[in-house]
Amino acid sequence: SQKIEQNSEALNIQEGKTATLTCNYTNYSPAYLQWYRQDPGRGPVFLLLIRENEKEKRKERLKVTFDTTLKQSLFHITASQPADSATYLCALDESGGSYIPTFGRGTSLIVHP
């Protein structure tokens, strides 16, 4: 069966360090993968999109890698700040013809000052 796995345990790191979150998937052939941030009681906010033919994408302190062989995406936040504390969701779309995204359950990131 198809699965998207994100670490259910919260990731605790110190301010200034690099946070790395993982998204693994099985039985998908994603056309692209997205990362979203969600704060408590609010809707997810789009952060980055990476296509299947791209290895890496950057935006300010954020970096996403996409390894279709390993079936894994890594999401990095460099120089993390307490304001980065949130839940981060990955989402896959494999159809290419219509957008039916499948979301992982997300990983909670807590950045300690």
Add this chain to the structure above:
Amino acid sequence: KAGVTQTPRYLIKTRGQQVTLSCSPISGHRSVSWYQQTPGQGLQFLFEYFSETQRNKGNFPGRFSGRQFSNSRSEMNVSTLELGDSALYLCASSFASQTGVSETQYFGPGTRLLVL
């Protein structure tokens, strides 16, 4: 540009009742998707509407239905509410082309539904 708006923000209902939630997408966005989010199941896709037509549907029972109006505003309805329907219901809009390629979903703040 104004973001996606959802009304109401909070709702308390009892089992057996029905509920209608409303979503106004970002101006110019023609695709509206609905999601259910619970701690146990995460974010689950309900359905997507484009140009007043349901284009995609998730794996939810027929008690969950929706519609889209000519101005792209959308409503979803849940009939015969069950305790398990308690969740955060999120609406997202995107500028989807006719072929269905939509790359970024813009989410509203959600409607938190509690069924007693």
